[in-house]
Amino acid sequence: MCEISSLNQLYEEKVRPCIDLVDSLRSLGLENDLNLPAIAVIGDQSSGKSSVLEALSGVSLPRGTGIVTRCPLVLKLKKITKDKNWNGLLSYKDLTKTLNDPEEVENAVLYAQGVLAGKGEGISHEMITLEIQSCDVPDLTLIDLPGIARVPTGNQPKDIDKQIKDLIEKFIQRQETISLVVVPANVDIATTEALQMASEVDPTGERTLGVLTKPDLVDKGMEETVIKTVNNDVIELKKGYMIVKCRSQNDINDRLDLARALEKERRFFQEHTHFSSLPEGKATIRCLAERLTNELFEHIVKTLPDLQNQLGIKLEKTSADLRALGDGVPPGEHNMIKFLVKKISQFNDDLERVKNAEEDVEIPNQRVFSKIRVKFHEWKSALNVKAIKTEDALRVEAEEYMKTHRGLELPGFLNYRTFMSIIKEYIKEMQEPALKLLKDVTDIVHPSVNHIINIHFNTLPHLESAAKEQTVYLLDKQFQRAEKKIRSQFKMEKIVYCQDDLYSNQLCNVKNKSKSGYGLLASYVNADVRDMAYHLISYLTITTDRLANQIPLIILYHSLNKYISQLQCEMLVMTRENDPEMLLQEDSVVERKRNELREQLNRLQRAGMELSNYKHSA
Known part of the structure; x- marks a missing residue:
């Protein structure tokens, strides 16, 4: 099975600066103005989406039944050298919280979701950003979206299914977004709503990567169907499929840490009667991490020229709108x-x-x-x-x-x-x-x-x-x-x-x-x-x-x-x-609009400098 490649000089010079660039643009708030290249993680409820993200990030995220992810979560993973300590930073609205221990992440995310989405089980479009720096994570940024709900339960809003779908579509319909669709291996892939939603906005599958989870729950006799799916012979996607095995609830109850879980996963695929025959690079979290990093890098490189053009157009329009409003009334x-x-x-x-x-x-x-x-x-x-x-x-x-x-x-x-x-x-x-x-x-x-x-x-x-x-x-x-x-x-x-x-x-x-x-x-x-x-x-x-x-x-x-x-x-x-x-x-609405345009102009100008610096250093 595949192992994550070491960060060679090419990687340090090309991949990491490219991903850091988009992270920097996103931290500036540029996503309020332009669509940035991203990987959005979607899946039906209980598809194993949170488990995949946990395995990639090395931290425990909110999990359970019902709606667990209630706000879009931007998960920024940055690989650091082993001599540096793990650290995390959680930000939402204008608040930031420094995290010194992986054990703090779950409760911090739950609290932030409560602030943004309120009590109960509703959702919010406001984003939470979780940045993790560790020697055990890949250089990767993902956007985790709420799991697709079919029927409202408990105190969920009656139209919760529509709210979630609207939020997911807002991200995956963008040409700049790659959809990472998480599907349990023990269900009929054709019936999963997440894959159906992805196919509606990306009918050729050029921006969709499928990830099968829970291979240990596949019924006997269905293993060959799973292998066909991974080999892209069932529902074809241009980017194809991968398969992973994350920690089960029993593993969590037994306090199996993520490092040992990765080793257990490796042995599972290596020793499995059927899945051991999968092509190199198609299975395990480690191969998925490498694949996602490369996908994101290639996607960013592909979309950067158009992003720069759009930035120029937006900058010109914002400047014109600000000029039309004038400088405002001077004091005195x-x-x-x-x-x-x-x-x-x-x-x-x-x-x-x-x-x-x-x-x-x-x-x-x-x-x-x-x-x-x-x-x-x-x-x-x-x-x-x-x-x-x-x-x-x-x-x-x-x-x-x-x-x-x-x-x-x-x-x-x-x-x-x-x-x-x-x-x-x-x-x-x-x-x-x-x-x-x-x-x-x-x-x-x-x-x-x-x-x-x-x-x-x-x-x-x-x-x-x-x-x-x-x-x-x-x-x-x-x-x-x-x-x-x-x-x-x-x-x-x-x-x-x-x-x-x-x-x-x-x-x-x-x-x-x-x-x-x-x-x-x-x-x-x-x-x-x-x-x-x-x-x-x-x-x-x-x-x-x-x-x-x-x-x-x-x-x-x-x-x-x-x-x-x-x-x-x-x-x-x-x-x-x-x-x-x-x-x-002055009209208060106009004054607020002018301030918003000034902030937008500043954001766009700083983004332009970031792009220019990256272009010169590339």
């Missing part, structure tokens, strides 16, 4: 005032860029004025469409007039009252679209300004609220003034007037187009209708052009320029008339 009244003035000045600068249509936007977004211009174009189109419809209605109006109002006058003499009534109706019908245009532009400006407020003051709820209050008040004020001017404009438009030379020139243009056969007028046969149309279309063209420019000018002046200028002034007044400490009270 003088510093606060300077900070407030700077924040408001930056905000006002962005408003100025909006007012001048110079703000930076990313595709597919548009500048505020670009959105407004679209609405102004729609307004001009609506005016043109209405003018054409008015011209179309002209024939009916004129012919009706001829029938009911014509006196002794000869054809072609224009009735001015009819002309005025058609113009006034056109003006009347365009007033509501003009007011709607005002509302549409306001609906563009308001959220855009609010967005700028959110960008600059999102971490300062009082300042943000004060700015938004001014936004609503000033925008409503300018809306009312613009509405009043638009209504006044339409009242003025009902006074049918135009400079004589402008009107005469437009009338000549309309008549020339008609003579050249252009437009609807060319088809008018009735002289009265045609003559009326000359005047009507001339005036409508002038009115349409006037409204197409004047209404947007009124709206631009009040809803954008005047509004933003007043808002900028009111924001500057805040720096003089308000208590800066009150305005600059």
Whole structure:
């Protein structure tokens, strides 16, 4: 049978630093940010999982019926020279406990589980780390997960099976995790839930290593099936299977220590009628330890390049998120005032860029004025469409007039009252679209300004609220003034007037187009209708052009320029008339988020240094 190889120079230079690197990254808390290469130990309840870990670690871990492992346990094993003493370190949350004797481990782990998972038999996702340094352990790190429970018993939560499976899946679905599936040799391997769970996330078995336990409990006649399983002939796994025999409860009762247990295991496989024929390296805890160390080393080497890329991406995103939150409010009244003035000045600068249509936007977004211009174009189109419809209605109006109002006058003499009534109706019908245009532009400006407020003051709820209050008040004020001017404009438009030379020139243009056969007028046969149309279309063209420019000018002046200028002034007044400490009270959630990002950034930077140092020394 196989014996653990001595630590030669290659091992010291390559394997140990590699495993130490990942342990160091995990101790930094990097697993909160990225998935680290690991070996997760899973198994059904009473599969012998704890016994395997005991044999590997050389210490007694909590064991018994029901749920024994109630929290993920990171088991860091570090081989030291024989001249150094055994020592252990248990850590969870922000607590650490130094262990000077292997006998202290079991109770220390039980206590930590009670702190994290509470009394009873519930579980927790919070991790416990147990570091053991001994001359009798391999250089290896494993993550022990709760055994899979099928039916809740005692005071276990009713959904305990789902809770445990969710916790296990959280680890084994990661591509960076190797699943060490512990299965009793005396059961049908196809029915074990742990292997089924592993196969769901790793259907090809590339990240799964099977370990058979309790070979001494195999029924007579079933030994060949076990051998076939170990030889990968039953349920195939790319990494295959191994078989071990750990201490039984009788061994523990007889106080059989782990060293003698390993020797007893070696003799068991060496002398067994059937299992002695197993290939070299397939059996015993010692061979499993060597195999796991090599598997972890190779897995780390394989995943390190991707881990470094992910770290770079995460570092960049964390830095960007931290920059977006800013540095926070500085202490001291003088510093606060300077900070407030700077924040408001930056905000006002962005408003100025909006007012001048110079703000930076990313595709597919548009500048505020670009959105407004679209609405102004729609307004001009609506005016043109209405003018054409008015011209179309002209024939009916004129012919009706001829029938009911014509006196002794000869054809072609224009009735001015009819002309005025058609113009006034056109003006009347365009007033509501003009007011709607005002509302549409306001609906563009308001959220855009609010967005700028959110960008600059999102971490300062009082300042943000004060700015938004001014936004609503000033925008409503300018809306009312613009509405009043638009209504006044339409009242003025009902006074049918135009400079004589402008009107005469437009009338000549309309008549020339008609003579050249252009437009609807060319088809008018009735002289009265045609003559009326000359005047009507001339005036409508002038009115349409006037409204197409004047209404947007009124709206631009009040809803954008005047509004933003007043808002900028009111924001500057805040720096003089308000208590800066009150305005600059920071959102507690944002403050906590900033601290978390700072911690994360520090963690990622330190991890980056660890990776860089390892790369240079490799």
